[in-house]
Amino acid sequence: MTARTAADAAATRPALGGATAEGAAATATGGEGAGAGFRAAVEGVDAVDRAAATAVARAAGAAEAAEDVVLLGVRHHGPGSARAVLAALEAYRPQAVLIEGPPEADVLVGLAGDPAMRPPVALLAHVVDDPARAAFWPFAEFSPEWVALRWATKAGAEVRFIDLPAAHSLALRPATGEDPATDPGAAPGGSGPEAAAAADVRVDPLAVLAETAGYDDPERWWEDAVEHRGGTADGSPDSGDPLAPFAALAEAMGAIRAIHGDGGHLQDPVREAHMRLRLREARRAYERTAVVCGAWHVPALAARTAVAADRQLLKGLPKAKVETTWVPWTHRRLARASGYGAGIDSPGWYRHLFTAADRPVTRWMTKVAGLLREEDLPVSSAHVIEAVRLADTLAAMRGRPLAGLGETTDAIRAVMCEGSDVPLALIRDRLVVGDVLGEVPPDAPAVPLARDLARQQRTLRLKPEALERELDLDLRKDTDAARSRLLHRLVLLGIGWGEPARGRDSKGTFRETWRLRWEPELAVRVAEAGIWGTTVVAAATARASDAAVHSATLAEVTATAEACLLADLPDALPVVMRVLADRAALDTDVAHLAAALPALVRAVRYGDVRGTDSAALGEVAAGLALRISVGLPPACSGLDADGAAAMRAHVDEVHRAVALLPDPALRDRWAAALRSVAERDGGIPGLLRGAAARLLRDDGRLDAEEAARLMGLALSAGTGPAESAGWIEGFLAGGGMLLVHDEKLLALVDGWLAGVPAAAFDDVLPLLRRTFAEFEPGVRRTVGELVRRGPSAGRRPGGAGAEPGLPGFGATLDPARADAAAHTVRLLLGTTTTTDLGTQGEGEADDD
Structure with a gap:
């Protein structure tokens, strides 16, 4: 896990949820009740540490039992914890609710009760002068913290966030261009070598409890112990003490922390010191206070510490000016796969468990069937019934109290997907994870x-x-x-x-x-x-002007000019044009000019469509095209293989760009430059000479005879095999149809290839394979057939020395076979007469 450390995120998972969490814990661990269950879970610790563990556990339990405060340790984004918190709040009716989160968000609490606020949402805190330093505190519909927020707003209870202020945590975070944190309550300074080393030793309390209970999968243990224990056997709500599961959990967390200390969370002492200070303030002001926080922090909040010691831990922390607001969030970003430290594997599944009133497996299968039907897959009601039965059977065979996500997935694969994993990928993406996007009221604070x-x-x-x-x-x-x-x-x-x-x-x-x-x-x-800027158009104008001034290359300036036209930013164009003119006048590198021209031409072209004034850009583009045409031949000389490949790409781009310019004289000047490159014998790599010849041939500026002459020179005995192969690669880069329709070119290539010396053939072959691999499959097949038959095999022989025709065809016409074919053609055309049929019958009889 990242951001929120693995132990901190996972430590909150063991929080038992629902009014029946007590019985769930007992079942999972073999005990008789909530306290006995978690006591059994921690029985696996070494005997040497058991005394210390018991002492801390008793202290946590004593604090939990205090009448003026209850500590509700939860798993972040755990629906079972959310149900348990709701039941505990309804029973205890606190006057103040303290929640793990940034205190700067206290002023935003009222918006949680707004009907327009629809989770998933997140609190966003960022440094005013450096917005890249930011952190999110996400809340889903099934998050215990969100349930507590909504309950408090409806009940009129005071709500306060008690984690370390974002002003400190964000100031401690390095400003190195890192991605914004998506970690509620991330430990300050949680990066760098020390944090990386600590990550290797962090404790996962959920894994500890699951392993002690005999489970190899912490998520499966969580489902069995919490999510699948929604009530008594007959489905009625459990009437037990709603605070008992939290007392049991405090005991278990106390035992684990007595052994593992901070569990590798180096910054937790600072955060927990601030939480204790805020808790003391609330206890002085209110008679009943409830704290909703990660279960990992419960023992630290219950411990007796001196106020001076807590304040000393917070002394001297750096501070930054921050702003906070609510922003929409998504289920996908709640998933652990997104990199979210406190993430869960299946946000969509957890939301379903939280919102399903009854029969969660049946309702889930119905959702899956609806999704598959939308994708035109044949899923009937019978499929749903059989899938539910199979899921329940698998759960019974595996000793689980209710079919979980694993059992439902196996049943769906077998019944609805016919054993295929392909539809399962869709189900996981759309339902198990989901794409739910929250909404925030329009009047929420925002920049x-x-x-x-x-x-x-x-x-x-x-x-x-x-x-x-x-x-x-x-x-x-x-x-x-x-x-x-x-x-x-x-x-x-x-x-x-x-x-x-x-x-x-x-x-x-x-x-x-x-x-x-x-x-x-x-x-x-x-x-x-x-x-x-304060508006989109003003901000984009200022950003474009700054990008043009600070551009490193001419191509970046022209790309900015194109973006200005596409975005319709007329106020930015004068600055961009001034920078463009200065850079273009000083830059003499043809490669730079060639890289800049295509974007300019596109800008001119799009400007015409969008009705924007692009005349100034058109003049600059024409000037660049002329300078490129003049400097192209010398720029192509003396290049190595990599330089030639890069220049060839520039030549192709410029050729397409020049074709879009309205001035015919520019196109003629460019064609003359290409001819100069194609005909220059020495100094210019064969790749570029061949590419120039091909572009001229495609434009109709080079006839077949001239192309054959240039190819003959390039493939002559005096040219090295590698250079000749480069020429072929450049010439045939546009496709192999030239070889299909021009047998003379094919004969030249065939003859040259047959004459390549054996010593050089291994060096030439990769170049040719790369060239012919770009041909369409049909073109490759046709070229192969022509080579097999011979370049002039398709021509009808016209003299004594003529070559044979196509295989299977004679040199002269066979009247008897032609008559039989003609009869079939007349049948197809419907022109056969009775006489023809009689004649055909006689012929068939003679044949018999």
Whole structure:
């Protein structure tokens, strides 16, 4: 695990949930009750440590039993813990609820009760002057902390967050361009060599309890001990003490921490010192206080410590100015696979367990059947019934109280998927993990740029969605053009909500295709981009101007100019044009100019479609094209293999760009430069000479005879095999149809290849294989057949010295066989007469 350390995240997992967690713990560990169950779980410790473990456990239990405070240790994002917390709060009715989280978010608590707030959501804290330093505290519908928040807002209880302030934790985090943390309550300073070394020794309390109970999978133990124990055997709610599971858990965590100390969490003492100070404040102000925190922290909060000692731990911590807000979150980002330190394996499955009123397995199978039907897979009600039966049978055989995710998955694979794992991948992606995206009220605090972006999203009807989708835009329509401008501006700002994709239906410039997917981390990107302006257009303009001024190459400047036109940023163009003119005038490297031209030409082309003024860019593009044409032949001389390959790519790009320019004189000047490269015998690599000849041939500026002459020179005996192979690679790079339709070129290649010396053949073969591998399969097959038959095998012989025709065909016409074929053709055309049929019958009789 990352961010939240493995032990801290996993330590919260053993928290028993639901009103029946007491019986669940007893079942999982062989005890008679909640306390006995967890006592049995920690019986595996060494006898030498048992006394210390018992002492700490008793201290934790005593604090838990205090009348003015209850410590509700939970597993983050555990639905069982969420049910248990709700039951405990209803029974205890605290006046204040303290939750593990950044105290700066106290002012945002009221929004948790807003009907427009729909989890999953997250608290976002970031440094004002450095938004890249940020952290998230996610909450799902089934998170115990979220349940406590909603309960407190409805009950009118005071809510406070008690973890180490984000002002300290973010100030301690290095500003090295790291990805924003997605870790609730991540330990400050949790990076670097010390943190990496500590990660190797961190304790996973859930794994300890599961192993002691005889389980090899902590998640399976958690399901058996908590999630599958929703009530008594007849389905009625358990009437036991709702606080008993938390007392038992405190005892178990106390025993584990007595043995393992901080478990490798080097910064936990600082965090827990702050929590204790906030707890003392609440106990002085309220008669009944409930604390909802990770179960790992319960023993530390229950321990008796001096106030001065806690304050000493917090003394001298660095501090930064931070801002906090609510942002939408997704189930996918709650998953452990996303790198989230406190993540879970199956957010969608846990949400289902939390929201299913009864018969969770049956309801789950119904969801799966609905998904598969949407994908046109044949799944009937009988499949659902049989899958439920199989899942229940597997659970019974494996000794589990209820079918879990493993049993349901096995049943789905066998019954609904016919043994295939392919549909299971879809089920895991859509249901087990899920793409649920939360919502935040419009009046939630946000940076001005985020507010402007949200306003434009509503105006353009571009709702952020967690599931990736394609958006096809027709730039001739005002709404689609506005959407395109917004997406291009966001790309300039580094907010990767949309990614341009190749359109499927049209290659015209009036269409665009985007792949859209909203990720929670984009909220941080928006905050970072806020330094450029308060609106999207102002921020994108300032960002484009800065990018042009600080561009390292001419190509980067032209790319920025293209982006300005696509994003419709007329105020940025003067700055970009000034930088472009200065760089273009000073840069004499043809490769740099060639790399810059395509983006300029695209900008001019798109400017015409979008109705923007691109005349100035057109003039710069024409100037660059002329300079490239003049400097191309000398720039191609003396290049090694890598340099020749890079220059060939530039030549291809420039050739396509010049073809889009409206000035015929520029195209003629470029063609003259290509001819100079193709005909220059020495100094220019064969790859470039062959590529230039091919481009001229494709444009109709080089006839077949001239192409054959150039190929003959390149493949002559005086040219080295490697150089000749390079020429062929450059000439045939556009495809092998020239060899199919021009037998003279094929004969030259065939003859040269047959004459390559054996010593050089091994060096030439890889080049030729790479060249012919680019041909379409049909072209390769046709070329092979022509080589097998001989280059002139397809021509009808016309004299005494003529070569034979195609195999199976005679030199002259066979009237008898031709008559039989003609009869079949007349049958197909419907022109056969009775006489023809009689004649055919006689012929068939004679044949018989």
